[in-house]
Amino acid sequence: MTQNELLLHLRKTVEQVLKAPYYKKKLAEVGIYYPGDVKSLEDFRKIPLTDKEALRQNYPFGLFAEPLEKMVRIHASSGTTGKPTVVGYTREDIQLWAKIVANGLRRAGITSNDVVQVAYGYGLFTGGMGLHYGCEELGALVIPISGGNTQRQLMLMRDFGSTVLCCTPSYALYLADSLGEEGMTKEDLKLRVGIFGAEPWTEQMRTEIEARLGIRALDIYGLSETMGPGVSLECLKGEGLHIDENFYPEILDKDGNVLPEGETGELVLTSFNKMGFPGLRYRTKDITSITYGSCTCGHTGWTMKRVSARVDDMLIIRGVNVFPSQIEEAILSVGGIEPHYLIVVDREGNLDTLEVQIEVNAASFNDEIRELEELQQRLQTKIHEILNIAARVRLVEPKSIPRSEGKAKRVIDKRKEKQLS
Numbered sequence: 096m097t098q099n100e101l102l103l104h105l106r107k108t109v110e111q112v113l114k115a116p117y118y119k120k121k122l123a124e125v126g127i128y129y130p131g132d133v134k135s136l137e138d139f140r141k142i143p144l145t146d147k148e149a150l151r152q153n154y155p156f157g158l159f160a161e162p163l164e165k166m167v168r169i170h171a172s173s174g175t176t177g178k179p180t181v182v183g184y185t186r187e188d189i190q191l192w193a194k195i196v197a198n199g200l201r202r203a204g205i206t207s208n209d210v211v212q213v214a215y216g217y218g219l220f221t222g223g224m225g226l227h228y229g230c231e232e233l234g235a236l237v238i239p240i241s242g243g244n245t246q247r248q249l250m251l252m253r254d255f256g257s258t259v260l261c262c263t264p265s266y267a268l269y270l271a272d273s274l275g276e277e278g279m280t281k282e283d284l285k286l287r288v289g290i291f292g293a294e295p296w297t298e299q300m301r302t303e304i305e306a307r308l309g310i311r312a313l314d315i316y317g318l319s320e321t322m323g324p325g326v327s328l329e330c331l332k333g334e335g336l337h338i339d340e341n342f343y344p345e346i347l348d349k350d351g352n353v354l355p356e357g358e359t360g361e362l363v364l365t366s367f368n369k370m371g372f373p374g375l376r377y378r379t380k381d382i383t384s385i386t387y388g389s390c391t392c393g394h395t396g397w398t399m400k401r402v403s404a405r406v407d408d409m410l411i412i413r414g415v416n417v418f419p420s421q422i423e424e425a426i427l428s429v430g431g432i433e434p435h436y437l438i439v440v441d442r443e444g445n446l447d448t449l450e451v452q453i454e455v456n457a458a459s460f461n462d463e464i465r466e467l468e469e470l471q472q473r474l475q476t477k478i479h480e481i482l483n484i485a486a487r488v489r490l491v492e493p494k495s496i497p498r499s500e501g502k503a504k505r506v507i508d509k510r511k512e513k514q515l516s
Contacts (some may be wrong), residue, residue, distance in 0.1 A: 112155075146377070201233065211235045211261060264296040266499065297420055299434075360384070363377060424439060426451070
């Protein structure tokens with residue numbers, strides 16, 4: 096896309112968001128009253144960022160750019176920290192979303208011959224329906240099973256001959272763990288590809304999933320505020336997630352400055368051609384980097400690295416910034432353990448404490464005490480090497496850490512609980 100083409104798309108988005116009173120006021124504050132006032136990328140970058148708080152302040156429909164009679168669907172966040180963030184879609188938006196997801200799936204090698212088991216949640220969460228409509232657009236056979244009911248998931252996966260699994264990476268591991276309990280092995284399944292997202296996951300977890308399920312595991316990215324799943328998706332080459340041409344990405348540092356190509360920072364997205372709820376410089380709070388180029392899969396445009404962490408997932412422990420993904424990287428680099436863990440942060444007096452509970456595998460659980468102590472020490476050393484702070488590692492028996500059928504809960508911060516009590 097040339098710079099002139101990009102500016103035309105950006106002006107079109109500006110024209111659409113100006114229909115919403117909130118955006119009309121915010122853009123006026125920086126001297127943008129009409130789409131033509133955006134004469135360059137520098138002008139565009141003067142536009143204030145949009146964040147989740149803006150959605151909450153305009154709850155429920157204050158950021159819609161089309162009247163409700165033109166809307167055909169609403170999605171929303173869970174609202175666990177207050178009012179949910181609400182987004183709306185016109186009929187054209189739904190059709191565009193389906194095409195975006197279908198294009199990504201094609202690059203991932205999915206065809207009309209595939210049987211796709213969609214085990215993301217359906218409902219206000221965008222995950223299930225986003226993949227569902229994209230698969231139908233592609234012509235694949237969809238099993239809309241949603242999340243949960245693991246025994247039934249595995250039975251239908253085997254009986255229906257599912258070739259593609261769509262769910263969170265943590266649930267994929269849970270399904271793999273449950274195969275033996277249902278008297279199955281990965282050889283009983285026809286799975287060949289997994290499309291996993293909705294939570295950060297590491298390269299080590301990808302290796303675990305691929306080995307346990309005998310599949311190729313690919314990362315998908317998206318968020319309801321800009322569309323839903325499908326904003327970007329890995330192709331089979333596996334060198335990053337290709338961002339669909341309907342989105343313009345920027346990477347910002349902590350002060351809001353745009354970083355050059357290849358630098359790591361927070362991803363900010365602007366959507367093109369979305370009518371009901373256009374995304375304008377939306378702060379995703381996801382940390383990644385982007386590059387522009389061509390891929391042998393046929394994609395030309397922006398590619399992002401796997402999301403390494405979320406800004407709001409960061410823990411500050413004894414003045415050190417700690418991300419759960421760093422701890423996952425450390426523990427999965429050591430053998431003899433399961434990819435299931437729980438991070439417990441507490442405060443004793445004025446000192447923060449960090450405990451990591453990690454499941455050992457069945458073979459290690461039966462080892463001598465001395466061998467378990469050596470494993471525990473190796474894990475503590477590895478975590479210290481990566482985080483540069485000491486952590487207490489507690490080894491726990493197999494299947495003792497609660498499993499999730501959706502997004503995995505990895506952190507318990509007792510400091511917050513104490514502040515509230």
